Amino acid sequence: MAEATTTNPATTLLQVSNIEVIYDHVILVLKGVSLSVPEGGIVALLGANGAGKSTTLKAISNLLRAERGDVTKGSIEYKGQRIDGLTPNDLVKRGVIQVMEGRHVFGHLTVEENVMTGAYTRNDGAAAIRDDLDLVYRYFPRLKERRRSVAGYTSGGEQQMTAIGRALMSRPKMILLDEPSMGLAPQLVEEIFEIVKRLNEQEKVSFLLAEQNTNIALRYAKYGYILENGRVVMDGDATALAANEDVKEFYLGLSGTKRKSYREVKHYRRRKRWLS
Amino acid sequence: MTQQSGRKIGGPLLKVQGISLSFGGVKALSDVSFEIRQHEILAIIGPNGAGKSSMLNVINGFYHPQSGTVTYKGATRKQMQPHEAAEQGIARTFQNIALFKGMSTLDNIMSGRLLKMKVNFFLQALYWGPAQREEIAHREVVERIIDFLEIQAIRKTPVGKLPYGLQKRVELGRALAAEPDLLLLDEPMAGMNVEEKEDMCRFVLDVNEEFGTTIALIEHDMGVVMDISDRVVVLDYGRKIADGVPDEVRANKDVIDAYLGVSH
Amino acid sequence: MLYREAGQFKASYAADQAIFPIAQDRVLMAILLVVAAVVVPLTATQYLYTAILIPSLILALAAIGLNILTGYCGQVSLGTGGFMAVGAYTAYNLFIRVPELNLLLVLLAAGAMAALVGVIFGIPSLRIKGFYLAVATLAAQFFLDWVFARVPWLYNYSPSGSVGVPDLYVFGFPVITPTQRYLFILAIVALMALVAKNLVRSSVGRAWMAIRDMDIAAEIIGIRPLQTKLSAFAVSSFYAGVSGALWAFLHLKSWEPAAFDINRSFSLLFMIIIGGLGSILGSFIGAAFILLVPIFLNQVPPALGIPLSTATISHLEFMIFGALIIFFLIVEPHGLARLWQIGKEKLRLWPFPH
Amino acid sequence: PAWAQANEQFMPVLVYRTGPYAVNGIPFADGYSDYLNMLNERDGGINGVKLVIEECETGYATDRGVECYERLKGKGPTGAALFNPLSTGITYALMDRAPVDKIPVITMGYGRTEAADGSVVPWAFPILGTYWSAADIAMNYISKEVGGVAKLKGKRIALVYHDSPYGKEPIPVLRKLAQDYGFRFDELPVTHPGVEQKATWLQIRQNRPDYVLLWGWGVMNSTSIKEAAAVNFPRERMVGVWWSGAEPDVRPGGDQSKGYKALALHTTGSGATAHEDIRRFVYDRGKGKGKREEIGEVLYNRGMMNAVLATEAIRTAQERYGKKPLTGEQVRWGIENLNITEARIQDLGLVGMMRPVKLSCSDHEGGSRARVHQWDGQKWVILTDWIEANQKMLRPMVEAAAKKYGEEKKITARDCAKTS
Amino acid sequence: MELQDLYFLIEVIIGGLMAGVLYSLVALGFVLIFKASGVFNFAQGAMVLFAALPVVRLIEWGVPVWAAIAAAAAIMIGLAFVIERTVLRPLVNQEGIILFMATLGVTFLLEGLAQQIWGSEVYRLDIGIPTDPLFLGEILVNGFDISVAVAAGLLVAALIAFFQTTKVGRALRAVADDHQAAQSVGIPLNHIWIIVWSIAGLVALIAGIVWGSKLGVQFAMTFVALKALPVLILGGFTSIPGAIVGGLIVGAGEKLSEVYLGPIIGGGLENWFAYMLAMVVLLFRPQGLFGEKIIERV
Ligand SMILES: Nc1ncnc2c1ncn2[C@@H]1O[C@H](COP(=O)(O)OP(=O)(O)OP(=O)(O)O)[C@@H](O)[C@H]1O
Numbered sequence A: 001m002a003e004a005t006t007t008n009p010a011t012t013l014l015q016v017s018n019i020e021v022i023y024d025h026v027i028l029v030l031k032g033v034s035l036s037v038p039e040g041g042i043v044a045l046l047g048a049n050g051a052g053k054s055t056t057l058k059a060i061s062n063l064l065r066a067e068r069g070d071v072t073k074g075s076i077e078y079k080g081q082r083i084d085g086l087t088p089n090d091l092v093k094r095g096v097i098q099v100m101e102g103r104h105v106f107g108h109l110t111v112e113e114n115v116m117t118g119a120y121t122r123n124d125g126a127a128a129i130r131d132d133l134d135l136v137y138r139y140f141p142r143l144k145e146r147r148r149s150v151a152g153y154t155s156g157g158e159q160q161m162t163a164i165g166r167a168l169m170s171r172p173k174m175i176l177l178d179e180p181s182m183g184l185a186p187q188l189v190e191e192i193f194e195i196v197k198r199l200n201e202q203e204k205v206s207f208l209l210a211e212q213n214t215n216i217a218l219r220y221a222k223y224g225y226i227l228e229n230g231r232v233v234m235d236g237d238a239t240a241l242a243a244n245e246d247v248k249e250f251y252l253g254l255s256g257t258k259r260k261s262y263r264e265v266k267h268y269r270r271r272k273r274w275l276s
Numbered sequence B: 001m002t003q004q005s006g007r008k009i010g011g012p013l014l015k016v017q018g019i020s021l022s023f024g025g026v027k028a029l030s031d032v033s034f035e036i037r038q039h040e041i042l043a044i045i046g047p048n049g050a051g052k053s054s055m056l057n058v059i060n061g062f063y064h065p066q067s068g069t070v071t072y073k074g075a076t077r078k079q080m081q082p083h084e085a086a087e088q089g090i091a092r093t094f095q096n097i098a099l100f101k102g103m104s105t106l107d108n109i110m111s112g113r114l115l116k117m118k119v120n121f122f123l124q125a126l127y128w129g130p131a132q133r134e135e136i137a138h139r140e141v142v143e144r145i146i147d148f149l150e151i152q153a154i155r156k157t158p159v160g161k162l163p164y165g166l167q168k169r170v171e172l173g174r175a176l177a178a179e180p181d182l183l184l185l186d187e188p189m190a191g192m193n194v195e196e197k198e199d200m201c202r203f204v205l206d207v208n209e210e211f212g213t214t215i216a217l218i219e220h221d222m223g224v225v226m227d228i229s230d231r232v233v234v235l236d237y238g239r240k241i242a243d244g245v246p247d248e249v250r251a252n253k254d255v256i257d258a259y260l261g262v263s264h
Numbered sequence C: 001m002l003y004r005e006a007g008q009f010k011a012s013y014a015a016d017q018a019i020f021p022i023a024q025d026r027v028l029m030a031i032l033l034v035v036a037a038v039v040v041p042l043t044a045t046q047y048l049y050t051a052i053l054i055p056s057l058i059l060a061l062a063a064i065g066l067n068i069l070t071g072y073c074g075q076v077s078l079g080t081g082g083f084m085a086v087g088a089y090t091a092y093n094l095f096i097r098v099p100e101l102n103l104l105l106v107l108l109a110a111g112a113m114a115a116l117v118g119v120i121f122g123i124p125s126l127r128i129k130g131f132y133l134a135v136a137t138l139a140a141q142f143f144l145d146w147v148f149a150r151v152p153w154l155y156n157y158s159p160s161g162s163v164g165v166p167d168l169y170v171f172g173f174p175v176i177t178p179t180q181r182y183l184f185i186l187a188i189v190a191l192m193a194l195v196a197k198n199l200v201r202s203s204v205g206r207a208w209m210a211i212r213d214m215d216i217a218a219e220i221i222g223i224r225p226l227q228t229k230l231s232a233f234a235v236s237s238f239y240a241g242v243s244g245a246l247w248a249f250l251h252l253k254s255w256e257p258a259a260f261d262i263n264r265s266f267s268l269l270f271m272i273i274i275g276g277l278g279s280i281l282g283s284f285i286g287a288a289f290i291l292l293v294p295i296f297l298n299q300v301p302p303a304l305g306i307p308l309s310t311a312t313i314s315h316l317e318f319m320i321f322g323a324l325i326i327f328f329l330i331v332e333p334h335g336l337a338r339l340w341q342i343g344k345e346k347l348r349l350w351p352f353p354h
Numbered sequence D: 001p002a003w004a005q006a007n008e009q010f011m012p013v014l015v016y017r018t019g020p021y022a023v024n025g026i027p028f029a030d031g032y033s034d035y036l037n038m039l040n041e042r043d044g045g046i047n048g049v050k051l052v053i054e055e056c057e058t059g060y061a062t063d064r065g066v067e068c069y070e071r072l073k074g075k076g077p078t079g080a081a082l083f084n085p086l087s088t089g090i091t092y093a094l095m096d097r098a099p100v101d102k103i104p105v106i107t108m109g110y111g112r113t114e115a116a117d118g119s120v121v122p123w124a125f126p127i128l129g130t131y132w133s134a135a136d137i138a139m140n141y142i143s144k145e146v147g148g149v150a151k152l153k154g155k156r157i158a159l160v161y162h163d164s165p166y167g168k169e170p171i172p173v174l175r176k177l178a179q180d181y182g183f184r185f186d187e188l189p190v191t192h193p194g195v196e197q198k199a200t201w202l203q204i205r206q207n208r209p210d211y212v213l214l215w216g217w218g219v220m221n222s223t224s225i226k227e228a229a230a231v232n233f234p235r236e237r238m239v240g241v242w243w244s245g246a247e248p249d250v251r252p253g254g255d256q257s258k259g260y261k262a263l264a265l266h267t268t269g270s271g272a273t274a275h276e277d278i279r280r281f282v283y284d285r286g287k288g289k290g291k292r293e294e295i296g297e298v299l300y301n302r303g304m305m306n307a308v309l310a311t312e313a314i315r316t317a318q319e320r321y322g323k324k325p326l327t328g329e330q331v332r333w334g335i336e337n338l339n340i341t342e343a344r345i346q347d348l349g350l351v352g353m354m355r356p357v358k359l360s361c362s363d364h365e366g367g368s369r370a371r372v373h374q375w376d377g378q379k380w381v382i383l384t385d386w387i388e389a390n391q392k393m394l395r396p397m398v399e400a401a402a403k404k405y406g407e408e409k410k411i412t413a414r415d416c417a418k419t420s
Numbered sequence E: 001m002e003l004q005d006l007y008f009l010i011e012v013i014i015g016g017l018m019a020g021v022l023y024s025l026v027a028l029g030f031v032l033i034f035k036a037s038g039v040f041n042f043a044q045g046a047m048v049l050f051a052a053l054p055v056v057r058l059i060e061w062g063v064p065v066w067a068a069i070a071a072a073a074a075i076m077i078g079l080a081f082v083i084e085r086t087v088l089r090p091l092v093n094q095e096g097i098i099l100f101m102a103t104l105g106v107t108f109l110l111e112g113l114a115q116q117i118w119g120s121e122v123y124r125l126d127i128g129i130p131t132d133p134l135f136l137g138e139i140l141v142n143g144f145d146i147s148v149a150v151a152a153g154l155l156v157a158a159l160i161a162f163f164q165t166t167k168v169g170r171a172l173r174a175v176a177d178d179h180q181a182a183q184s185v186g187i188p189l190n191h192i193w194i195i196v197w198s199i200a201g202l203v204a205l206i207a208g209i210v211w212g213s214k215l216g217v218q219f220a221m222t223f224v225a226l227k228a229l230p231v232l233i234l235g236g237f238t239s240i241p242g243a244i245v246g247g248l249i250v251g252a253g254e255k256l257s258e259v260y261l262g263p264i265i266g267g268g269l270e271n272w273f274a275y276m277l278a279m280v281v282l283l284f285r286p287q288g289l290f291g292e293k294i295i296e297r298v
């Protein structure tokens, strides 16, 4: 079972301690989740549908209130300070930004306007913002082609790029990425993770990413947590996790070292070993 | 659901010919032709914005292409209305889940059977006799789908509150409820982990095998595509760049350049 | 665990699809009906009947109608008052021109005519959506108001444009005293509420909700948007029409077009939002809330012996009413009916917090 | 219970002190309550029966009015003595209820014209003037202005009216007069609440009527006067009904209202003895409802007059039924047999303010007379003597209308020859 | 008489346009709030009353005109803070219809409060704009209307400039699309809301002063809000120029219909004419003349 992650040598940037989240005053979703992200780390949050990954991220970025959810227990600290009471705006100013699952682009704004909204909190001048816009276009050339299109009409993948580009515009220190790879073509998925890596290495941006594509997530992350049913059921170094038999079977789709063909999998739902 | 044992890929069920579609300056599709054969699983792949979803929209009548024709079950037409497509047995799921958020899982799937419900309005108002019998008959079918998809536990939950992956499954359930001849799936496995993808693949394969439903699916996970599809159509910038069995496509130079990248 | 459903197993789909699948709800409903039909008539005062029960029941009926259109089918309408007027004036004209007609048939015809007019004004809904549609339905409201003020035949050439009806009978039974009127209205409203409930839980209702939640997806699964929307307009207006006829014949007895003016439409919309969009129960709660709370607030200070001027009291009434609306929306945006449901949920789990 | 024995007469007062018509509702309600209070303070009520006043806010809305009525009708030891709804819509609704509950409704200068025929409508009393009378009086005045009825021929008269039963009531009479005298009659409805009248006045500017009759209430009145100024229609050639001729109607227009004329059911001014008493017994004791300066304004006086009629009716009934709290039915008899003579007016301290009035079983109006007054920028100036409505022409119309009303409501008329 | 008729037609049109300007002023308040937060603010009419009453009462009490207006402006800004805090913040991310309902609560509150504090009678407001009729040749126009039209024009120009040239403008539109996503990129909803509600309050103040000078300040002002509705759908909920053009069209259209059609089919039709007109336009352009396109994509 997951114990407090004191084994991490680097200083902790984000520390989530034992939080509980309730939606609508009745639905208990997170039942005491603790995790930490070290300065300059890339931490993956893995788990099945409905495990509570998105909820965890929203609890950190304080977007829960908008969905009538509440953190009822536990604390969240960023750089040693509690941030549970801050507004999302404050958090973005401090460098914490979330890329929401399901894209959430501003449908009536053009792609470029969408990306530019990400720079709302900045006041380091138009030129710097312009440079960053160019950078985003360099990361996602497709966006440049579609910059004048109304975002609501763009394709799923284009919207996903828009959402990520938008977040990058705020020059964050810590990005909460919720399913970045969803709906992206394989090539682009690789590219996105390369961008993550580059930002992490060059700009010292830390990442907490919720990702279903365990394979790639564990490849780029340094540390991982596995969430089931609102609880952390396993955590460890990415390499260790990737080597774990259960993870291999359920999250990586490997039997032994060989990938199983989807055609071959005959049984439907199998019992999770750590839950039984 | 009529059971059809075994599965033999037959002649073309649907054929698109010379489809071109543009929005203002954006060319979403240009001169695309391919066919979907009876009982097969066809995958449509391609980079983001290539026009895959638009292609499905054309097939089920939501978009009306500027030129080209769609031939379905022998009838050729330039365009049709979405509900006509539905009446002729085309069902689909959506890339950005399009469930009825305020309704429960059960109601969502039941709504997939609307076209099959015939009892008139006044009997329904009284909820009496034939109306109740019909309601229960359909409920039984829907319960079978629910069992099949293993979503019994969320039968009465409003779908807006479900996690993403389950919503996708409910959406598949709604499409299946229509007992379609042609099932169009737009990224049914996006946002799922391997285990869930395995389940989903199983559902897709079973539907295809047991009921003989023809399936066209869009998917970005090459593992899934290569494993379960009989044929693959590749689009790039609105054009078809390849078309063939998975192994052929995987080896195609254009496809590798445009889509797969080096690592695959 | 007062509200426990554990141990109640549904053996058939029929049982699961009953209106009140949980036994406690069935009991509650039965008690409510008994109270409404037996206890009330034995105890109620005239004031309770004429100022509270009768108007709330009639407005609840109109609210159900609007809820079908807005809450279930997602078409926001501000024309309900106009459709009520159609019902009232249709009933009136039938009544004076074909005096031998049974009152029930008159009501039915009132509903049917309103449904027809509703369908006509519903046609633009195919293209116009959301708040745009809401405002466009005001065209119906104002146009109908105008028609009933300007076409003398409709108000039987009464010099003031106001009309009225004498005491009424159904199958020879008088519907005159408050008790008689109340029971008659209760029967109609209960029946129509049941019908509404049946509709919304059957395939018609699912088609409406599908259109509401996502009309494009609905179209793609084979629902014809226009037909579905128009059927919602028709049913909704039918309810409004019957309710309008009841309001005119059994509540006001003499009326003018202003009885069905824009304020009526707005207050009906408020009722269903406060009560709960997409909830039949909510229509009742909402009607009671919007109608009764101001009356109640108005009587509180004098009852407590607080010496406030009438003006102050009514200003306070406005303010508190406004504040209450905001308060309830914050507590539960989906209306009082949803609050009730959450309450039940908590009771079900009680005493465990989750 | 204790109050059952109380020597109190319950007097409900339906008011509107908020909302779009509060402007006119407030002074009226103040006048009504202040007069009743004055009687309590000065005389201890009516012949020792104390008046218990309770206001209920209707907001000028019919359904709220009905609720108020239902709430108040049973209060006090004998129930409500009478109602005074001050709204045509509420009046209509109460007219159906009053006979059942046996509570009379006084609608002084408003309400339903048919009610003037007491044989068909026993429970409603449009004392001192229906709108038909008002229309006739206004036309009578205009005919004098133009130099006789003969001169009306070929003239053009426009009616700008509140598009409600209130505003529509005069139309049949005006149509008939137009036919009889050969003038042209334009009907120009204005929708509630009446702030939008540009088109109306543009039409007036184009049609150039000789006179404009104004049948408005609330903000509509002042708007009409301002719009008239905006299209340069002379205010001197506007004649308002008595509900369109009070201070709140002319004050917002400032100088633009100068010259505007309206019918007056009674005089303005606060010089009568009764006003003195109100100041002395009510305001000096800090019990006034409104502002002291307001006393004597048109609508304040109208409220007072209403109270006078109500209390005099109770007094009349007490003569027959005893000096104790009376039921509505008894009060009804008092109203029907009301006879305020010149001498009584003297006693009441209302000299110069009102004319004698006498009702009967068949005549619930008691004759209708009004004067015309004009706003001089500061105050209302009386222009004419009392003008009497032509009952010879009106009465048959009233009876016909009442007959139709009776048929609609399935009422069999009383035989007034037999009632005492 | 030919020429006379033409002059009259012109007068009707001018009169209608001027009435339209007033509708536009109210519609503008709606548009600002809708555009910036997706809220259909039912309270706009009540805000007009709430803003105008202090002006007129303070002037009555001897406060100089400019100070009274400044005080009212301060009140409206204060109101924006209160509304943000007590209504909008707790209801963030809710559907439009629920926010609409909440603004209805605000309407009742404001109506009660305004009348309680400032009185419920008619008050005359004269801030010195000339109101006499003017003749341009044969044609009668109103001096007051012209001043108002000029003022409205300036106001709109200023607003458009503000929204087009600042980053706040973009943020406003983002908020209207998706509260939660706007929050996620760090747009401070609270500030944005206070800003727009303040501006809408100031627009209400201007509308209140204009209407008040014309009709006296009183409760009936809240009804002008209804007149702004057809203007809104005609112009489009999200367009500032739309509010102006819509207002002009509705104003002119309803006056023309009343004057020329009224005598034929019965007066009072101006009330629904504007709505019918707007509805017909919507059949061809469901988002109104200038509104943003309604996006539908699967
Ligand atoms: N607004 C809400 N109201 C009520 N319940 C909610 C809400 N949002 C999420 N939930 C519930 O919380 C649980 C966790 O959801 P969450 O979205 O965090 O899962 P997830 O791990 O991100 O799943 P996925 O991989 O599908 O995105 C789910 O069971 C879901 O039904």
Ligand SMILES: Nc1ncnc2c1ncn2[C@@H]1O[C@H](COP(=O)(O)OP(=O)(O)OP(=O)(O)O)[C@@H](O)[C@H]1O
Pocket (backbone or CB within 6 Å): A146, A149, A153, A154, A155, A156, A157, A158, A183, B023, B026, B027, B028, B046, B047, B048, B049, B050, B051, B052, B053, B054, B055, B095, E297
């Ligand atoms: N209704 C529309 N209006 C304008 N442009 C559109 C519309 N629908 C699609 N497009 C454009 O057409 C192109 C193809 O879009 P489509 O959604 O078909 O892509 P896709 O292949 O499904 O991509 P993805 O894998 O990202 O979902 C995109 O560039 C998109 O922006």
Ligand SMILES: [Mg+2]
Pocket (backbone or CB within 6 Å): A053, A054, A055, A101, A178, B164
């Ligand atoms: Mg998630």
Ligand SMILES: [Mg+2]
Pocket (backbone or CB within 6 Å): A155, A156, A157, B052, B053, B054, B095, B186
């Ligand atoms: Mg797509």
